[in-house]
Amino acid sequence: MIYLSRLLLGLGAALASTPVAAQAPKLLPLPAELHAGQGALAVSAKTVLLVPAEDAGARIAAERLAALIAGSRGLKLAIGTRSAGAPIRFVRAATGKAESYRLEVTPRGAVITAGDDAGLLYGAVTLWQAMTQAPGKGAVSIPAFGVADAPRFGWRGLMLDSARHFQSPAYVRQLIDWMAVNKLNTLHWHLVDDQGWRIEIKKYPKLTEISGWRHPATAPGAPQLPKIGGFYSQDEIKAIIAYAAQRNITIIPEIEMPGHALAAIRAYPELGTGVPIPPGTESDWGVFPWLYNLDDKTFNFLENVLDEVIALFPSRYVHVGGDEATKEQWKGSAEIQARMKALGIKDETALQAAFMHQIGEHLTRRGRKLIGWDEILEGDDVPPDATITSWRGVEGAITAAKAGHDAVLSPSPTLYFDNRQGFSDSEPPGRGNLIDLKTVYGFEPVSAEIPAAQQHHVLGVQANLWAEHVRTEARSMWMLFPRASAVAEIGWSAKAARNYDGFVDRLIPQMERMRALKLEPASSAFAVTPDYGYAAGSDGATVALANQSGLEMRYTLDGSAVTATSPVYRSPVTVRFPTQFKAASFHNGRALPGALAETVTAQRMRWRSDEMLKTCTRKVVLALEDDYPATGKRATFVTDIFNPCWLWEKAPVGDARQIAITVGQVPFNFQIGKDIDGIKFAAPATPEGEFEVRAGGCEGPRVATLPLAPAAGNPGLTRLTGALVPRAGNDTLCVTYTAKGVEPMWAVDAIELIP
Secondary structure (H helix, E strand, C coil), X not given: CCCHHHHCECCCHHHHCCHHHHCCCCCCCCCCEEEEEEEEEEEXXXXXXXXXXXXXXXXXXXXXXXXXXXXXXXXXXXXXCCCCCCCEEEEECCCCCCCCEXXXXXXXXXXXXXXXXXXXXXXXXXXXXXXXCCCCCCCEEEEEEEEEECCCCCEEEEEEECCCCCCCHHHHHHHHHHHHCCCCCEEEEECEECCEECECCCCCCHHHHHHCEECCCCCCCCCCCCCEECCECHHHHHHHHHHHHCCCCEEEEEEEECCCCHHHHHHCHHHCCCCCCCCCHHHCEECCCCCCCCXXXXXXXXXXXXXXXXXXXXCCEEEEECXXXXXXXXXXXXXXXXXXHHHCCCCHHHHHHHHHHHHHHHHHHCCCEEEEEHHHHCCCCCCCCCEXXXXXXXXXXXXXXXXXXXXXXXXXXXXXXXXXXCCCCCCCCEEEEECCHHHHHCCCCCCCCCCHHHHHHEEEEEEEECCCCCCCHHHHHHHHCCHHHHHHHHHHCCHHHCCHHHHHHHHHHHHHHHHHHCCCCCCCCCCCEEEEECCCCCCEEEEEEXXXXXXXXXXXCECCCCCCCCCECCCCEEEECCEEEEEEEEECCEXXXXXXXXXXXXXXXXXXXXXXXXXXXXXXXXEEECCCCCCCCCCEEEEECCCCCEXXXXXXXXXXXXXXXXXXXXXXXXXXXXXHHHCCCCCCCCCCCEEEEEECCCCCCEEEEEECHHHCCCCCCEEEEEECCCCCCCEEEEEEECCCCCCCEEEEEEEEEEC
């Protein structure tokens, strides 16, 4: 037997250059130490998982390993306390820090050693990964290897926003499974916000009866959509918490206050400041002005809610929000101003600090710790043991650590997974920033600005999935993975050992094995994206290809399938019309999801979807989903809601005499306060307004006008066609529309130039 203590090899450059690297399994997250051994372990239906008698944690870890192997390989392994042959043993012994473990695989068996339940579970996960290095069913041979492993950070998390769009309990359990096999250990559950209240509170049933449901926003004149929503009963929450606990995942509930309080105030208006709530406002997005008031009845309500939450969730932390609490209603309330004066509170920022201090004291009395977004650092009365979730960049964590507060790094936009991973028609709606896999993987949680003596205050890292634009569970998993696997490695693996190319090499088999857990991850990192070069009047074009991962791409020009023997893409390809162009990214000789298949024609060169256009500005760029139809596929529109304006650069106008713009309308359901006054439109020449096209940029001459009358009242897509002033060659087209106001908000779905 080759002992781990003598042959441990750090993964990284050393592993990549040694012969044993070829035998070492590809593991994610990257282990602290790994070595390859001699021989192989044969695992079959006769292999037994051995656990110490009366060790409940070891049995749970064995059950998880058995379930994972059964799901991925169809191999059923028995669990017992005695066995002959080459068993897989779970051994309880000290291995160092929390969640650490050792794993040794030899031809005589495998031994997972850990001092705590989490370590035994993670050793089982690592062994499962080793048993699924390649797809296949039945018995498997595992090359011998050893691991000594421990996480870099104790907080490795995701946040799921169930307030904006409700996810089923079954989906939440799936997410917990996906987290566990990536060694993520914290699920921050955003259960309450302006748009919905998702947790049953028995003392206040109207919270879910009224605010668990809403009608989605629709554009003026469009049919009202059916109500959507739902909530988690206390029994469902208990079951989910127990399910997570068996996978070493702590669920931290979030009950927002003092802002993001509209759902509670809708149910119990006396909790607010008396400012009326216009009907339908609960289906808006943005920063709302409705805040809790500060009378004793409201604090009694909040403490009662928190007590029921605490009774359900065993987590040490309770998240209380604290973000984006605009103070207009507090400023406008004579009662609140009088209360501030009586208490000697100088301003509304200090008032929020006092609010949070009182809530923090209640949590302390109940044996819990307050955690909130980084706004709770503002004011002079921060709860002394408060923990910060730093979302407005990393500055909150720096400030918190220097002041002696613990912090979790969760900065926008890098770790905000409602940001899109690419710009293509296959991407779901979301925020318009490009936060791709490589960007996420490159994030470093510990800022150099935090002194070494305070760096222990950085608890870890967390990515957030806000769900305003994530309507379905399929989109949720697309937005989360594989980026969540990058977060897992950031949180687990040593900074010096991380390498993006090595991560991608290990990520691909990880995503493949997770398909057995019903995960359908995003293909964005491997998708082949074309960039066409076309001069008006030409009989062909150039096709440049790119992917985010940097993996090899191969292509064909005759419509045949792309294989490992197809030409490798090295530089832009010149094609003649028509050409059936196909391309795919490859890893170890296998084509990956995200393949390209297009017929390249002159007509195709004269067409652009909104994903292929640029917005004229990047104030607040969103990919918004159409509000129609109620069921089935809906269009997605990329627009800057502060300046709806699109650019088609190098448009082949020399070929065209007409232009067609396919448009749709969506509601302007955004709470943006006085900023709405800054959204300006040119005055319409017709009652319904018109799309205008200018050449050479937005200040150039107008070359087309397309009245919106045919689209007015149509909740779906409308194709508008108009004459185009003749132009030569290629030019930039600027497309805008005229309007009397923001409702409805028109958007471009596609533009086509017609000869």
